Amino acid sequence: MHIHFLDPYRSGDSLIHRLDPRVKFVLALAFILTCALTPAGAWPVYVLLFATILAIEILSTLGVGYVLKRAILAFPFVLAALPIIFTTPGAVWLELGIGSWELTISLPGLVRFLSIALKSWLSVQAAIVLAASTPFPELLVAMRAVRIPRLLVAIFGLMWRYLFVLADEALRLNRARAARSGNSGQPGIKAGGDLAWRARVTGGMAGNLFLRAFERSDRIYLAMVSRGYDGEVRSLPLPAITSANWLVLLAGLVILGVLLSLSFLFGS
Amino acid sequence: MHHSIEIEHLSYSYPDGHLALQDVSLSIKPGEKVALVGPNGAGKSTLILHLNGILSGEGSVCVCGLEVSPATLGRVRAMVGLIFQSPDDQLFSPTVFDDVAFGPLYQGLPPGEVAARVEEALEAVHMSAYARRVSHHLSMGEKKRIAIATVLSMKPEVLVLDEPTAGLDPRSRRSLIRLLGELPLTMLAATHDMRMVRELFPRMVILDEGRVAADGPTGVLMEDVALLEAHGLERT
């Protein structure tokens, strides 16, 4: 009963898998930045960006379906932006009468909303490809390379290591509670307790989890000290980035730069 | 008169594809004490989690005459008391009393009844003095007993245990075995502790690679050394 399915990494041997994680990391961020900077309404560029990420997804052999399915998970947030189709002033696109209300969908509002949805959808695909094609330890390397403080990276690393262990414990706490959540079957008695009680029980479970985590961290610290840990985080120097990877990085940035410049021609 | 546990052709695969149970069938009569043995990874814990609906696979699982389904989970969980391997996962309330009271409280029983049940359950595991103690500070043996109490307070018909003696020192183990012997409930225990199996469980089911490899009287199966070895077990 392990929560393996939490880990999004899918092993493979594609070109994308084999790219240096630092290059992938930077390109993924650059892609997301490009999406963010592309003005609303620059449809041709959005299409090209989609084509780009789609090509990468295909190259990565992760399965386009897999990526797109995961990308849908960010979808609900789009609803937060929905109102702007009504509230952005400008040329009227559609008038709706619902009862006594008059709702007007404006063209600029619609353009803006769709652009936001596209930006979001494209960005999350890039993040998914990155996470699915790169084992976590390599992502830590990438983080070090972009100068994220060693201490923070070390904390991430330990967090990752114990994430699954603790998630397992959380799952078992949930199960243990479920196992004792019965229905007496006596008429007139409602099972479940009241909301406040249930929340407090959940809090107790959280406290339990924390406490065990805390004590576990003590044991981990002792193990580290026993192997010479003195508080300073030391790691092997990062290997040099191969020229092939530099090329890919350069090519990627150039392509994104071109797309971005193009977008300013199209955008409003 | 229904069986306490009736499993028919149960199969289960984990989300990652791993086939954990294959066509498992098992019937347990009220009052029977059955041991579930087998190597690690055989599917013992997986099977146990089907008995109160935490997992659900293909095939049918009936407890006390009731088919385990989303609609009956509430009743099933009141009738089947599941005790997990690690008591730390089960003791999540500030005090022992709170933990033992959880089951009856959840069921919505009146406070007087809840208190009575807690007292009875603690009495049954010989830990009446521990009601105000903090679960976290107890020893492993004490925690295991409290964990049993947390389930007994629901007055289940069946007790299902996952590795009850794992991690116990000889004294705690002895006292736990004695306790289990005292409880009159129908019992199914997944365990590696073959000596306990001999002592407490007249019937033994050997599970290996998700299948039932053997199901019969403990005395008989224990003599079949070849069978035991074939399934990663040792004769004791």
Place this chain on the structure above:
Amino acid sequence: MFFSPTAMHIPDGFLSVAVSVFLWIVSIVVVGYALKRVGKDLGERQVPMMGVLAAAIFAGQMLNFAVAGGTSGHLMGAALASILLGPWAAVLVLTSVVSIQALIFQDGGLLALGANIFNMGIVGVAVAYMAYHTLRKLAGGRKWGLYLGGFIAAWLSIEVAALSVALQLALSNTSPANLAIPAMAGVHALIGVGEGLITVGALAFLSTARRDLVEAGEAGPIKGSLVWVAGLLIALVLAIASPLASARPDGLERIAGQLGFLDAARSSRSQIIPDYAFPGVSNTALATILAGMIGVLIVFGVALAVGYARRSVRRSERRSERRDHQVSSK
């Protein structure tokens, strides 16, 4: 997302680049400082402890309880972390949680990560810290201070973080302010209750199991005062800014709103504060938020005043005790 407790993790594409970059800078500065402070306060234990506790918070977000009709409540954890670990360590822990959630689980965007760290790891923590310590001082060490403090700290951490999110969405022109703010504030006022209850439950458990852990997180008044002030400032700024951004007086009239909306000649400023308002959302929501915020401020004002009064009373009490040669016990 699987384990996301609230609608607080902003994905990419929703914040303007300006807002994202600004919040990144703030987050980097604060997290950088937190790294230094934690290094000083905790020393070498910090890596395993922060790492494992970050994992615990992440895992803790998987614990849920049934609310109603299939929905469930979860823990975010900023308040609990802040209470147990102190503010700076909590910042690091929450930063780790939010970062991994974004990077690995796409819960929140990568460009928007700066904003998410700010909202949950900084605002959430600062406000919780302020509330918790204020209430504990007010209670003068009595038990109810722990629980009420925990509850309010947790509630505020959610509510104020939600307001922060809403303001950022409004400033980015992604969501109209007079909708985003009431909506976020309203929904999270309820979610905050869940967070409060879970936090109280956790504190109850930990108080009995390991009282020392609960006490340890309390930094002395001098050490934590920066955070305390920051927390109060953040809460005040958001409290004042939200109702302001949410509506202009003349925009609250529904009819004027509809007319104003169709008017083509608009200044860009009014885009942030559109005149159009969904009926029923404007007045009551605004009033509720205002009342809530004012109420909170009043409580803290009172708490501060009482805190000061107590301190001076205690000081004079101690003086008189010493004079009477009595042994004072805590």
